[in-house]
Amino acid sequence: MRIAVAGTGYVGLSIAVLLAQRHQVVALDVDAAKVAQINERQSPIRDEEIERFLQDRHLSLEATLNAEDAFRAADFVVIATPT
Secondary structure, eight states, X not given: OEEXXXXXXXXXXXXXXXXXXXXXXXXXXXXXXXXXXXXXXXXXSOOHHHHHHHHHSOOOEEEEXXXXXXXXXXXXXXXXXXX
């Protein structure tokens, strides 16, 4: 299953990392630095578990700045952005 997660703050990144253990996940964000960090398997937020999962677990996770790429083939979309 392909899942898109819009927003890579604490909630969005947590959801993306958990889902990426069993599904293909594309995380969308507007911050190029955050996208680069996630693609390098570094957490843009301070959280020991997220940091450990990104470094030690096999995750099907990629990050992008391009909404079309994120949503094009998604079976589900999670929106985790500030209200």
